[in-house]
Amino acid sequence: MITMKDIVREGHPALREIAKEVAMPPSKEDIQTLKKMLEFLKNSQDEELCKKYNLRPGVGLAAPQLGITKRMIAVHFEDINGKMYSYGLFNPKIMSHSVEKAYLIAGEGCLSVDRPVEGYVPRYARITIKAIDLEGNEIKLRLKDYAAIVFQHEIDHLNGIMFYDHINENQPFQAPENARAIG
Numbered sequence: 001m002i003t004m005k006d007i008v009r010e011g012h013p014a015l016r017e018i019a020k021e022v023a024m025p026p027s028k029e030d031i032q033t034l035k036k037m038l039e040f041l042k043n044s045q046d047e048e049l050c051k052k053y054n055l056r057p058g059v060g061l062a063a064p065q066l067g068i069t070k071r072m073i074a075v076h077f078e079d080i081n082g083k084m085y086s087y088g089l090f091n092p093k094i095m096s097h098s099v100e101k102a103y104l105i106a107g108e109g110c111l112s113v114d115r116p117v118e119g120y121v122p123r124y125a126r127i128t129i130k131a132i133d134l135e136g137n138e139i140k141l142r143l144k145d146y147a148a149i150v151f152q153h154e155i156d157h158l159n160g161i162m163f164y165d166h167i168n169e170n171q172p173f174q175a176p177e178n179a180r181a182i183g
């Protein structure tokens with residue numbers, strides 16, 4: 001199982017590389033890795049396992065955070081309306097996005113960043129993504145608000161982008177232009 005020791009921290013080159021597309025159909029090894037990423041997120045949100053294995057609870061994970069520069073992400077969370085998002089995805093791609101932006105009022109963190117970095121992280125409020133799921137099917141997801149933010153945070157990792165790259169250095173808590181605050 002994946003534990004915190006498997007997650008690389010800032011300074012590791014994988015976090016600043018452009019991850020490579022996964023050849024389709026995915027290999028058994030890539031499917032195994034993606035399943036383990038999803039399992040990590042579920043474990044990290046289980047009080048017992050989280051304590052037992054000293055996990056930091058996470059709602060998303062990208063393969064570069066394991067030092068694997070392949071375009072694979074996993075997400076596991078419930079949005080404010082109780083909609084469950086639990087996916088292991090290959091080659092996710094943002095096909096379109098809103099002009100309107102959104103940001104988490106609490107700011108963002110990252111399992112690969114062992115320090116708090118304050119400030120609003122402006123992202124698109126709505127995105128449409130295409131990806132291949134663990135069964136090898138092409139899926140299309142229309143995402144908004146918190147869900148859109150989580151997926152953008154993960155897809156950023158595939159492009160070597162860290163959340164704090166988006167924070168306004170001079171005015172970290174300046175409400176971004178044309179943006180909605182997500183609680």
Ligand SMILES: O=CN(O)C[C@@H](CC1CCCC1)C(=O)N1NCCC[C@H]1C(=O)Nc1ccccn1
Binds near residue numbers: 062112153
């Ligand atoms: O690339 C992926 N990452 O770096 C893991 C990140 C991804 C999220 C950060 C903002 C949007 C996506 C992550 O999950 N976190 N960031 C650091 C510590 C907290 C943790 C978190 O938000 N946990 C959480 C939240 C709600 C419910 C349960 N757990």
Ligand code: NI
Binds near residue numbers: 109112153157
């Ligand atoms: Ni992260």
